[in-house]
Amino acid sequence: MKRECTIIPMGPFHPALAEPEFFKLSVKGEKIIDVEIRIGYNHRGIEKLAEGLTYNQCIFLVERVCGICSNIHPLCFAQAVEEIAGVEVPDRAKYIRTVIAELERIHSHFLWLGLAGHIIGFDTLLMWAWKARELVLDIFETVTGNRQSYAMNAIGGVRRDLKKEHISKILKTMDEAERATKRFIKAISGDPVTLSRLKGVGVLSNEDAKKYCVVGPVARASGLKIDIRKDYPYAAYDEMDFDIPVRRDGDALAKTEVRLEELLQSIRIIRQAVDALPNGDIKCEVKEMPEGEGLSRGEAPRGEDLHYVVSNGSNMPERVKIRAPTFMNLPSIKPQLIGNTIADALIIIGAIDPCFCCTDRLTVVDVKENREKIMSSDELLQRSRKKSSADHRGS
Amino acid sequence: MFEKLVKWSRKKSPWIFHVSAGSCNNCDIERFGILLKGSPRHADILVVTGIVNRQAAPRVRRVYEQTPDPKLVVALGNCAVSGGIFKNGYNMVGPVDKVIPVDVYVMGCPPRPQAIIDGIVEAIKKYEVIKV
Structure with missing residues (x-):
């Protein structure tokens, strides 16, 4: 059994992105198969x-x-x-x-x-x-x-x-x-x-x-x-x-x-x-x-x-x-990224001209949602780690 | 002699890492002729913009810890220096000096490019007093 995918975290303080945002790219080889976006580093109320x-x-x-x-x-x-x-x-x-x-x-x-x-x-x-x-x-x-x-x-x-x-x-x-x-x-x-x-x-x-x-x-x-x-x-x-x-x-x-x-x-x-x-x-x-x-x-x-x-x-x-424009545009990077390579990820994210300081106007409820997301992604990580250690033992 | 050399080399090429902790991008930071680095581990000077909100504060602390000594921190813009208009915001942990020690403060909303360069130069001067 092989590990399903590699997870590459991008951000929140990434050199190519002038603003703090966090992308979790799941990749198979070079190909991106899933993306998770986490914003909120810019939320100022x-x-x-x-x-x-x-x-x-x-x-x-x-x-x-x-x-x-x-x-x-x-x-x-x-x-x-x-x-x-x-x-x-x-x-x-x-x-x-x-x-x-x-x-x-x-x-x-x-x-x-x-x-x-x-x-x-x-x-x-x-x-x-x-x-x-x-x-x-x-x-x-x-x-x-x-x-x-x-x-x-x-x-x-x-x-x-x-x-x-x-x-x-x-x-x-x-x-x-x-x-x-x-x-x-x-x-x-x-x-x-x-x-x-x-x-x-x-x-x-x-x-x-x-x-x-x-x-x-x-x-x-x-x-x-x-x-x-x-x-x-x-x-x-x-x-x-x-x-x-x-x-x-x-x-x-x-x-x-x-x-x-x-x-x-x-x-x-x-x-x-x-x-x-x-x-x-x-x-x-x-x-x-x-x-x-x-x-x-x-x-x-x-x-x-x-x-x-x-x-x-x-x-x-x-x-x-x-409601700022990037709030609407940001989720659309998911279908854009999937299927492309990691090397293209930045230009794809860049091409929608994201503006996170505009977007981070989440309510408290959203912050809670974010927390849940972290949990699930942690679980995901743990699961993938467990799986890889199981693979290790199996081999 | 060695000490002199180290001091000289530090002063001549400061490497900078920009930490945007809840800023509005107004502080147009990208325009100084000093090398911007992609990783805090390579940086001499951290330039922090923004109010440092709840979500960013632990990250800012971690970036500060990752930066090798001797490190200098420049707080850039009114938000980073005092909180500015966001002072009473519920999501604010900052200003920056509440989260990490700050060496130089640059005021302005947004600070002019000349002011930013001046702030970096002020920070570089501090290398004179830091022991090797």
């Missing part, structure tokens, strides 16, 4: 903390849900609160929100591209992509004063205006970003090594994508044409002209292509938005908070982000629920 803060303080808090999508979370939260308060945000604020949201998408996709290049050993791509990303971070620093966590959103509008010199800087940077993106597309499609590392790796079929309810670029790479910006427009997206890139293959290459094309679309949106930037106020006042509930969705760089806020009429929310 944000939803509970939000219940003890005023709405304006909550904006600061939800901005720290994730450092990379640090615009979409406050944007969604503000939209949910605005829905409760029943205020209409000024047009100029809507356009500025759109510009900042798209700039964030560009910097996030460049970051991802660099990491993906790093994972497959294409370090030149890492340097290029992060150099291009630095240009976008420079805009953020000029406009908002911070490289990340821009603190742009406020309830009822935005906190800072886009000045003329900002707009000329943004347009100039967009030209450079467009040139860089086109170069990346050429570099990836023309490199046989990169193509062989990405093509056919970690395929998520259309049926699986629907079954696992994936969102964002992961869904779009598997042939699902979903994008909150088009389906349920918020901010100024209903007045923007842009396409949704879709691929059918569902492999790592398709995910890369979708993200690269989204970069070009984002540049297109920013150009339109700063051209058509209306005049007027950037913020409206919220005089009273009635009782009620608000739900808001936004397209984060990684997919659909959902914020749900319940108000009891006081200056603090009664309940805040946040």
Whole structure:
């Protein structure tokens, strides 16, 4: 009798993953036959903390849900609160929100591209992509004063205006970003090594994508044409002209292509938005908070982000629920990983662009569930050890 | 002579291991020209970001124990230094200095890259006083 499989633990502090997460890969030879994901190393209790803060303080808090999508979370939260308060945000604020949201998408996709290049050993791509990303971070620093966590959103509008010199800087940077993106597309499609590392790796079929309810670029790479910006427009997206890139293959290459094309679309949106930037106020006042509930969705760089806020009429929310995109995308790595080799595991996990600081918003019940999982995996380990020792004796 | 050599070599090439213990990725750590290592066993300096939550605390302690002496710890970002906005959170064990001894604190949410490098340089200076 042979031992059924080898268990390879990955994480929680793994060099290739910038964030703490734990994957338990069961492998047979080189082939992955099962995966167990354990999150929670990043859980900070944000939803509970939000219940003890005023709405304006909550904006600061939800901005720290994730450092990379640090615009979409406050944007969604503000939209949910605005829905409760029943205020209409000024047009100029809507356009500025759109510009900042798209700039964030560009910097996030460049970051991802660099990491993906790093994972497959294409370090030149890492340097290029992060150099291009630095240009976008420079805009953020000029406009908002911070490289990340821009603190742009406020309830009822935005906190800072886009000045003329900002707009000329943004347009100039967009030209450079467009040139860089086109170069990346050429570099990836023309490199046989990169193509062989990405093509056919970690395929998520259309049926699986629907079954696992994936969102964002992961869904779009598997042939699902979903994008909150088009389906349920918020901010100024209903007045923007842009396409949704879709691929059918569902492999790592398709995910890369979708993200690269989204970069070009984002540049297109920013150009339109700063051209058509209306005049007027950037913020409206919220005089009273009635009782009620608000739900808001936004397209984060990684997919659909959902914020749900319940108000009891006081200056603090009664309940805040946040569902970040990786929460939906993470389980889908199971069908993607199974059948692939260990060497491809990282690029497959990387290809969904996981963001664990967003995802780790589990409730106490989930933590308990996690504990049960540990028990069962321990049992599994023990069982496999027993089996191997039995094999040993038998031979 | 030997002592001098060891001190010099430690100062010239610090190897760093990044422990992200419940951070929001804001502290963009990847951008210093100092070698980032994949294992705490190879590291001289641990850079810890995040609040250190209940689940991560034992792991952080273990990583600290795995790091060979002499080791230095840099707490990076407001969360790691003081808990920041998560100070009153139910899942917080940190800040980092409650879990493992910290040598250098870098404030900021997020700290600028220059501040991060400055923090590492401050840590390297400590090698002067550590006995071989």
